[in-house]
Amino acid sequence: MAGLEIENVRAGYRGREVLTDLSLPPIEQGRITALVGPNGAGKTTLLRVLAGLLPACGSVRLDGLNLLDAPTGERARKVAFMPQFVPQRLSLTVVEAVIAALRASPMDMERTSVDAQQRALEALDRLKILDLALQPFDTLSGGQRQLASLAQALVRQPRLLLLDEPTSALDLRYQQQVIANVREEARKGMIVIMVLHDLQAAASWADTVMVLSGGRLFAHGHSRDVITTLTLRQVYGIDAVVEHTARGGVHIQVE
Amino acid sequence: MSVVSPHLGLGQGDTSPDPLAKTAAAYRALMRRRFAWLALLALVAFAAFVADLGTGPSRLGLAGALGGIFRPDSLPAPESAILWEVRLPQAVLAVLVGLALATAGAEMQTILDNPLASPFTLGVSSAASFGAALAIVLGVGIPGVPQAWLISANAFVFATTVVLVLQLVVRWRASGTDILVLCGIALFFTFNALVALTQFLASQQALQQLVFWTMGSLSRASWDKVGVLAAALLVTLPFAQRAAWPMMALRLGEDRARSLGINITRLRLMALLRVSLMTSTAIAFVGTIGFVGLAGPHIARLAIGEDHRLLLPASALTGAAIMSLASVASKAIIPGVLLPIGVVTAMVGLPVFFSLIFSRRRMV
Numbered sequence: 001m002a003g004l005e006i007e008n009v010r011a012g013y014r015g016r017e018v019l020t021d022l023s024l025p026p027i028e029q030g031r032i033t034a035l036v037g038p039n040g041a042g043k044t045t046l047l048r049v050l051a052g053l054l055p056a057c058g059s060v061r062l063d064g065l066n067l068l069d070a071p072t073g074e075r076a077r078k079v080a081f082m083p084q085f086v087p088q089r090l091s092l093t094v095v096e097a098v099i100a101a102l103r104a105s106p107m108d109m110e111r112t113s114v115d116a117q118q119r120a121l122e123a124l125d126r127l128k129i130l131d132l133a134l135q136p137f138d139t140l141s142g143g144q145r146q147l148a149s150l151a152q153a154l155v156r157q158p159r160l161l162l163l164d165e166p167t168s169a170l171d172l173r174y175q176q177q178v179i180a181n182v183r184e185e186a187r188k189g190m191i192v193i194m195v196l197h198d199l200q201a202a203a204s205w206a207d208t209v210m211v212l213s214g215g216r217l218f219a220h221g222h223s224r225d226v227i228t229t230l231t232l233r234q235v236y237g238i239d240a241v242v243e244h245t246a247r248g249g250v251h252i253q254v255e
Numbered sequence: 256m257s258v259v260s261p262h263l264g265l266g267q268g269d270t271s272p273d274p275l276a277k278t279a280a281a282y283r284a285l286m287r288r289r290f291a292w293l294a295l296l297a298l299v300a301f302a303a304f305v306a307d308l309g310t311g312p313s314r315l316g317l318a319g320a321l322g323g324i325f326r327p328d329s330l331p332a333p334e335s336a337i338l339w340e341v342r343l344p345q346a347v348l349a350v351l352v353g354l355a356l357a358t359a360g361a362e363m364q365t366i367l368d369n370p371l372a373s374p375f376t377l378g379v380s381s382a383a384s385f386g387a388a389l390a391i392v393l394g395v396g397i398p399g400v401p402q403a404w405l406i407s408a409n410a411f412v413f414a415t416t417v418v419l420v421l422q423l424v425v426r427w428r429a430s431g432t433d434i435l436v437l438c439g440i441a442l443f444f445t446f447n448a449l450v451a452l453t454q455f456l457a458s459q460q461a462l463q464q465l466v467f468w469t470m471g472s473l474s475r476a477s478w479d480k481v482g483v484l485a486a487a488l489l490v491t492l493p494f495a496q497r498a499a500w501p502m503m504a505l506r507l508g509e510d511r512a513r514s515l516g517i518n519i520t521r522l523r524l525m526a527l528l529r530v531s532l533m534t535s536t537a538i539a540f541v542g543t544i545g546f547v548g549l550a551g552p553h554i555a556r557l558a559i560g561e562d563h564r565l566l567l568p569a570s571a572l573t574g575a576a577i578m579s580l581a582s583v584a585s586k587a588i589i590p591g592v593l594l595p596i597g598v599v600t601a602m603v604g605l606p607v608f609f610s611l612i613f614s615r616r617r618m619v
Contacts, residue, residue, distance in 0.1 A: 051514045076516025083510040087368070090506055092561045095282055097507055104504030104515045117282065121275050133278045134285055136560070152507065 002063050003028045004050075004160060004191055011049045011056035018045040019056070020215040027208075032182060032192045034206035036199055036227075038236050041212040043195040044084070047162050050193070051081035062160055062191075080158035084165045084195075086145045090137040094129070094148045095120050097137060101152035123155035124148075126181055142169035150178060154185065161185065163194040167201065179205050199227050203250035211235055223250060289565050292558045296572040300350070303579035307346040310586045312593070313337050341476075348476040349578040349596075351484045352541050354492075355533040357551025357574020361567055362495060364552055365502050366526045367432045373548040374534035377421065377439030379414045380545070381446035383538040386413030387468050388453040392461045406468065407480075407539040414535030417442055422527050425520060471544035471597025473582055480540045487536040491529040492571075498522065499563035506561060544597040547574050550608045577604060 004027040012018040019042045027033050035043040048054040050067065052075050060067040067075055092100065098120035103113075124130045129147050132140065140148065146169045153161060161182070167175045183205075186192045196202045202209050203223035210220040211227075213235045219226045224244045232240045232252070241253040308324075309317025315334050323330040323338045330338065356374065363372040374380055386409035389395040396405040397412065417439075424438050450469070454462055501522050505512045512519050534548070551574035552566070559569045577600060584603050585594040 048510075051510075053510055053513055072516045072518065076514065079514070081510070081514035083508055083514075085508070087506065087508045089368075089370070090561070091556065092503060092506060093285075095278075096503065096560075096562055100500060100503040100507060101511070101515060103500045104512065104517055117279065118275075121278055121282075124278075125275055130274055130278050134281055149511075152511065 004193075005059070005061045006046075006050075007059045009046070009049060009056050009058035009060060011045055011054050013045075013054075018042045018215050019049070022046065022058075022212075022216055024210060024217055025220055027191055027193065029189050029191045030186055031207040032186050032194065032205060033208045033210060034202035035193060035195045035210050035212060036197070036202050037212035037218070041235075042215040043212055044164055045215075046212070047081070047164055047193065047195055050160065051079055051162050052076070053081070077156075078159040079162065080153040080156045080160070081162045082149055082153040082164060082166055084168070086137070086149045088138065092137055093134050094137060094140070094151075095124065095133040097148060098123055098151050098155050102155050120151075120155055123151045126154070127151050128177055143171060143174055146170055147174060147178070150181075154181070158190065160191045160193070163192070165197065166194055168197075175201075199252060200250055203227055203244070204248055223248065227252075289559050289562070293565060293569055293572070296555070296558070296569055296576065300353075300572045300576040300579065303576045303583065304346055304350055307349060307579045307582045308338075308342055310583045311337070311342055312586065312591050315342065344478050344481055345473045345476040345582065346579065347481050348484065348540065349473055349582045350575045351481065351488060352473075352537045352544065353547055353551070353574035353576065353578030354571040355484065355488055355537040355574075356544065356548040357555070357570040357577075358492065358495060358567060359530040359533040359537075360548030360574075361552035361555070361570040362502075362526045362530050363548075365506060365563070366523045367436060368506070369432065369436055370553070371549075372436065372439075373545075374414075374530065374538070375543070375545045375548060376443065377417075377436070378442030378444075378446055379417050379531075379534050380538055380543045381443050381450065382413040382417040383410035383535060384469050384543055385446045385449045385453070386410040387542070388450050388457075388465050391465045391468065392453045392457040410539040411535045413446075414538055415531050417446075418527055418531030418535070422524055425523050425527065467595065468542045469597075470595030471542040471600075472593075472595050473541055473585075474593060475540065484536050484540060487532050491533050492567075494525070495529055495567055496564070498526065499567065502526070502563045503561070542595075542597060544578075544600055546600045546604045546608070547577050550604055551577060553608070 006022065006024040009019050009022045010017060022042065035046065037043055045054065049056040050060060052067065052072065056068055058068070062078060065074070067079065090097070095117070099116050102116045102120060121130065121133060124133050127147050127150060129144065129151070132144055132148065137145065137148065146166065150163070150166055153163070167178055170178060182192055206223065208220060209223045209226045211218040211231055218235055219231055227242060227250050229240060229242050232238050232242065239255045241255065243251040245251065305317070308320045313334070315337055319330065319334065320338055320342060323335055327335065360373045363374065363377070364370055387406045390406045390409040397408050400408045420442065421435060421439060424435050454465060457465060501517050504515055504517055505519060505522060509519060552570040555566055555569035555573045559565045581596050581600040581603060585596045585599040588594055588599070
């Protein structure tokens with residue numbers, strides 16, 4: 001079937017299992033899914049499993065293809081990952097970094113350089129950072145780096161887009177910019193999963209919110225049903241007043 | 256408030272070009288500037304090579320040397336011998352050593368994500384020195400190797416062994432270049448201590464020979480050695496160039512590179528193999544020459560940026576230019592005396608290098 005199915009996934013790091021038999025409801029295309037949860041809940045671990053950075057047991061099917069044992073090249077063509085951190089020392093220019101993301105793997109080599117350059121510039125244009133194209137990476141601000149990093153993922157036009165804290169360094173205007181772009185890609189048929197710490201951001205941007213806790217799914221659904229006083233108490237161990245606004249936002253007041 | 260619309264204006268200034276096309280044009284212009292830098296580096300390297308040919312303790316000057324190359328019968332026999340048996344092999348070997356060490360340095364700095372990485376900071380050259388020391392002081396060598404090649408062969412074997420050990424580290428610990436760098440530093444100190452021990456045990460004459468070897472010298476150049484090093488470069492440089500895009504992707508971060516489908520363990524392994532072949536061959540023939548492998552790529556990066564397609568040739572050319580200039584200086588500083596070239600690269604190169612680091616201005 002079309003979409004992403006995650007069943008009985010176990011994964012972790014040297015001697016420490018983080019995801020203990022995690023199964024998620026099917027994730028459909030055209031929607032933005034936010035993964036939230038406390039530190040150590042397994043959000044980033046799950047993202048790394050999906051991106052092929054961490055071995056795992058279980059079943060992860062993207063449109064029927066099992067990502068866990070798919071050939072590296074095939075997975076890389078369908079899945080793009082935006083890591084949380086960008087290297088500090090990098091004097092590649094922004095457009096070069098995006099072209100490198102496009103031409104890096106052996107099976108991308110047949111792409112001509114003119115075509116790759118054009119696509120890279122278009123990706124920067126969509127994110128409204130075309131003016132940064134020729135700036136070296138290490139002269140950018142934190143937010144600009146994040147946008148350039150997002151461009152490296154978007155330019156590959158993946159089927160599954162994985163974003164780890166994509167807006168943590170962005171001001172409000174650029175947050176909107178990023179979300180509008182991601183939403184547009186989702187509308188065109190991409191599956192978008194983003195890890196977010198900010199529950200208020202998750203509520204206003206995502207169509208589905210999944211709360212992870214201790215390596216398992218605690219709750220999922222519309223933010224209104226998921227981000228509740230009960231969730232905050234049981235998952236985060238805090239008492240808070242939660243108010244959902246009519247436009248899909250949420251206001252959380254910790255007591 | 257008045258708003259000036261560019262479309263209502265008259266004349267040629269009113270075209271508002273498509274920003275995409277404009278940026279693409281700016282990128283092309285940047286690439287042209289980089290190619291210009293590359294051409295300039297090539298020119299400097301070539302000029303330094305020619306100057307190297309024309310410098311030496313004998314009377315053979317630049318004009319004579321060039322004349323002798325294009326019309327071999329224009330020189331009297333002794334000068335012709337100096338040109339073909341001394342000057343030319345030394346000058347060519349200097350260029351090749353520069354190419355090899357600087358390319359190796361550039362590749363190492365990328366795969367280790369560490370601007371301090373070079374064949375010398377990771378113990379490769381110390382190991383080569385130890386191999387040479389064994390041959391010089393104790394006469395220990397590989398059975399079957401002719402006496403004339405004993406030192407070179409030993410240096411090669413030890414340098415390669417160090418790189419192989421580093422490769423095992425890469426394989427065992429797929430993540431963490433810090434561990435690799437620390438292992439390299441540990442090897443550096445270990446082999447330096449072993450060299451010191453052989454020096455302590457050495458006879459007066461062997462000690463002198465060993466010290467001279469470790470200072471680096473082109474005086475042992477021969478066409479055989481030129482041939483071997485050229486062959487090593489021929490089998491490594493094309494592969495280094497082919498890996499340019501994956502290496503750039505590696506610079507985007509390990510996670511990113513792996514998610515793009517790159518096998519970074521293999522990428523690092525292959526790069527280390529190339530580095531091993533290039534540096535150990537170079538060091539085996541000329542002794543330890545520091546600085547080139549570190550400074551060549553740094554200077555090239557300042558001029559060209561990090562686009563590996565251009566950075567590799569730029570580093571190579573910078574390395575060649577440094578070596579040729581150092582060779583000229585080693586012959587010219589004290590007329591009639593040939594200073595060890597390793598000492599010259601450090602003395603002449605360091606001030607230049609410092610000024611570059613501290614100004615740290617991008618040239619493109």
